[in-house]
Amino acid sequence: MAGRIRTITRGGSRWYVDPDTTVKYPGVTSIISMLPKPFLVHWAARMAAETAVTSLAAVQSIAERDEEGAIDYVRNSHLRYTKARAKLGSDAHDLFERMARGEFVGRVHPDLEPYKAGFADFLKAVNPELVRAEDIAWSSTHEYAGSFDAILRVWLDVEGKPTPDRSGTPHLLIVDWKTSKSTYPDVALQMAAYSHADLIISPDGTAEPMPTFDGGAVLHITGEDWSFKPVRIDDDVFAAFLTLRQVFVWDRETSRTVLGRAIAKSARRLVTGTERRAR
Known part of the structure; x- marks a missing residue:
């Protein structure tokens, strides 16, 4: 590829x-959105109820006008909350990348200070080597793409714990930063998709084979603490992602073609003389 991916x-x-080639592939997160999440309905309803109760005066004031x-x-x-969290997450990801690259980061927004401190603690406790960051995973084989957060090399002991002095065995890991309240199983689908892609594409369009991880x-880093957790990216997890890839095709393409025009319809209802005179 000679140009930048858009x-x-x-x-x-x-x-x-x-x-x-102007070929376009759906993003990994868009594919994973095909996974049913019924709990989001209850969460959105609760957010609305909390707003109605905690901001009663404001709601009444708006309602009067x-x-x-x-x-x-x-x-x-829930949309306002999601937008605010997305902005914080995006800013935190930018901060993490700069810190992982060894860039000196001075003062940041007060909302980001806990994340800065947590990430600095992670770097000290694990001492990873940054191999790649914020590049694109591209799969021509399965027709998807996505931007991953980082590829790190970490050194682990026989129990799988980091050795910050790098005395353990080096492991190449595909890694995601999460700033949400919790981590969820679908992060495995995300990581498996990236790791099974064909190519890594740099911002300048340079491509190379995806390494073996x-x-x-x-x-998972919040305003209070952080944790570094292993994630399965094996063939079984990737197979589940590919199922969602098929569901994406159904939702965006196939489902629009399965219903044809009616080949028979009920006859027009008879209008009686009484009804005509009543008009």
Whole structure:
């Protein structure tokens, strides 16, 4: 590939576009969004209820001027929360990359200070080597792409614990940073997809084969603490991701073609003379 990969959004999904061939593949996170998450309905309802209760005066004030506006304010509580968390997560990811590259980071926004301190503690406790960061995993074989957070080399002892003096055995890991409240199993689908891709593509469009990994890991870091957890990226997990890839095709393409036009319909209802005279 001679050019930079572009990203576009279509139908609420992110797509990665090869500038040479104009081939576009859906993003890994868009594919994983095909996984059912019924708990999100209850979470969004709770967020709306909490807003209605904790911001009762504000809601009433809005309702006096604009009833529909008040309804939208309560109904969209979860979207405002998600947007704010996404901004914090994006800023934290930028911070982590700069710190992992050895860049000196001075003062940051107060909201990021706990994340900065936590990541500095992680670097000291694990002492990883940054191999790649924020590059694109590209799979022509299975037609998907995505931006991974990092590839790290870490040194582990016989029990699988980090040796910050690098006296243990080196392991090449595909790694994701998470700043959400918890880590969830679908991170394994994400890591498996990246690790099983065909190529790594740099920002300048340079491509090279995806290396063979010794495993995956997620750094879960919050404003209070951090933890570094191993993540399965084996063939069984990747097979589950590929199933979701097929579901994505069904949802975005096949489902739109399966229903044809009616080949028979009920006859138009008879209009009686009484009904005509009543008009």
